[in-house]
Amino acid sequence: xxxxxxxxxxxxxxxxxxxxxxxxxxxxxxxxxxxxxxxxxxxxxxxxxxxxxxxxxxxxxxxxxxxxxxxxxxxxxxxxxxxxxxxxxxxxxxxxxxxxxxxxxxxxxxxxxxxxx
Numbered sequence: 001x002x003x004x005x006x007x008x009x010x011x012x013x014x015x016x017x018x019x020x021x022x023x024x025x026x027x028x029x030x031x032x033x034x035x036x037x038x039x040x041x042x043x044x045x046x047x048x049x050x051x052x053x054x055x056x057x058x059x060x061x062x063x064x065x066x067x068x069x070x071x072x073x074x075x076x077x078x079x080x081x082x083x084x085x086x087x088x089x090x091x092x093x094x095x096x097x098x099x100x101x102x103x104x105x106x107x108x109x110x111x112x113x114x115x116x117x
Contacts, residue, residue, distance in 0.1 A: 025063065026066050026067040027067045028065045029069060029073040031065050033073070033077065039053075
């Protein structure tokens with residue numbers, strides 16, 4: 001745990017990196033995602049860890065995206081959501097109840113029993 005890279009790279013706190021986070025939030029999608037995440041956490045959680053949601057939103061607004069829409073970011077996020085959905089217990093149950101019987105029915109209809117595979 002911890003910041004393995006930072007510990008090796010820096011011996012003390014370096015104020016020059018204070019706004020380096022803005023380099024990461026450089027697309028419209030990443031900005032959208034950050035705002036959505038802050039809204040999800042809510043004021044109480046952020047206050048509990050020493051942050052003001054309003055100040056964080058203002059900091060985001062002060063650093064407009066420089067690299068376009070972030071289509072690749074959106075596609076990566078969508079792929080991740082699909083993977084998480086398919087990895088859940090509900091998805092496993094759905095696959096067993098819907099897809100597997102459907103495949104077996106298709107194989108029987110098309111005379112491709114288990115011995116053929």
